[in-house]
Amino acid sequence: MNRRATRSRAAGLIIAASLVAVPLTGCSVNASAGAGVDAESDALWAHRTPYVGDSNKALALIADTNFGPPRSYSIKLQTVNAPYDLTVTFPTTEVDGKPLDAIDFTPAATKLLGTIGNLDSVTVTSNDTPVFTLTAKQASKTLGFNVKQLGQDKRKLTDYVASDRD
Structure with missing residues (x-):
């Protein structure tokens, strides 16, 4: 690996680590909650990736999508064989005083x-007990179009972000 690629990779790892490790004092559930629809869709668009195995982009997208306060959960990426899954695990049964089973994780x-091209499902667990699962097929059925279009058509992504705020 050449020196430029090594520096670039190291910088990416530092950025990813800061996304996970930097506490945001006073934040509620979403780091971008105060941001407008365009700002949120711009961030999601910028971080989209064809592969769940691109951990830097996956971490950035998770931070953009309202799963909970930073450091309140851990992430597991299943990238070896399809179906590819991203699991968000909370060590408790509540987030911001709200029971996990009462939180709608569907929008996130x-x-x-x-925005992750090969992601097949998202699972939320509490102490390794599944609380929520959404597959790409289920999301597509609810949307009325292939969910992957959100990562291919910025207008659709922006429209979905706007509808999530209604």
Whole structure:
């Protein structure tokens, strides 16, 4: 690997680590909650990736999608064989005082399924007990079009982000 590629990779790892490790004091559930629809869709569009195995982009997308406060969960990427899954695990049964089973993770999971090209499912667990799962097929059925179009058509992504805020 050449020196430029090594530096670029190291910089990417540092950025990814900061996305996970930097506490955001006073934040509620979403780091981009105060941002407008365009700002959120711009961030999602910029971080989209064809592969769930691109951990830097996956971490950035997770931070963009409203799963919970930073450091309140851990991530597991299933990238070896299809179906490819992204699992968000909470060590408790509540987030911001709200029971996990009362939280609708559908919008956040739909955004991930749409912006990560080969992602087949998103699972949320609490202490390794599944709380929520959404597959690309289920999200597509709900949307009325292939969820992957969110990562291919910025207008559709922006429209979905706007509808999530209604």
